[in-house]
Amino acid sequence: MRKNPYVAVWPVVLIALFGLRSAAVRAAEEEGFKPLFDGKTLAGWEGDPRFWSVQDGVIVGSTDETRTPHNTFLCTTKTYKNFILKLEFRLRNHNSGVQIRSKRLDDFIVAGYQADIAEKRYTGILYEERGRGILADVNPEEVAKHVKPGDWNEYTITCDGPRIRLELNGFTTVDYEEKSPEGAKEGIIALQLHAGPPMKVEFRNIRIKELP
Known part of the structure; x- marks a missing residue:
């Protein structure tokens, strides 16, 4: 045949x-999205080189070899006002977060809004680093259904005027409207390494779409 x-x-x-x-x-x-991380270098970012590096196309923050006495951050050199930020993260142990509309104080110390990342309780909340603390809490049991422990998770963070919305793997954890004059309208984006026990956090596919 x-x-x-x-x-x-x-x-x-x-x-x-x-x-x-x-x-x-x-x-x-x-x-409309533009990369904030080129996958090779930390161009456009500033942080303590003892803690931050690029490995296999991923930003890696680690305190395994050197402990930090305070929360330390990898910061963008540019500020942003209204935007949609998307990124993927993977956490091993302890606590991290993504700062938005934040300001540098000293020695890679940052203050401002934070989309929190933690192993259990705090992932998905809106926190204010060195400020008012928890601004918008979540139901941890509900959020836990949408978290992939030890694996890659995606954050979508929208800042548009007074509103800040956090989405974790497509699930909205926070839709917050700022009513206080204390709330920053513009600032840097930063990635957190938390003081305390040894930890490691990884970030990739970081991109941003600026809004009017």
């Missing part, structure tokens, strides 16, 4: 077309 050469080709063509379509869909979803 003569074999049809196109039978073997069509699956390959369909897979290729599906891949192109998927890429197009992803591009459309990410329209």
Whole structure:
């Protein structure tokens, strides 16, 4: 029986077309976003080199070899006002967070809004570092259903005027409206290493879309 050469080709063509379509869909979803991390260097960021590095395309913060006496941060050199920030994180032990609309105080010490990251209780809350503390709490049992412990998780953080919304793996944990004049309207973005026991946190695919 003569074999049809196109039978073997069509699956390959369909897979290729599906891949192109998927890429197009992803591009459309990410329209307007710009990378904050080039995957190779810490260009555009400033932090203590004892704690922060790039390994295999990932920003790594670790206190395994050197302990920090206080919370320390990797900070953007640029400030941002209204935006949508997307990133992936993976935590091993302890506590971390993503600072938004924040300010540097001294020696990579930061104050301001924080999308919290923790092993259990605090992931998904809105906290104010060196400020008012917890601004918007969550139901930890409900949030835990959407967290992948020890694996990569995605944060989507939207700052638009007085509103700050946090989404964890597509689940909205906080939709907060700032009513206090203390609330910052603009500032840096920063990644946290928490003082205390040895820990490691990783970040990748950091991108931002600035809003009017």
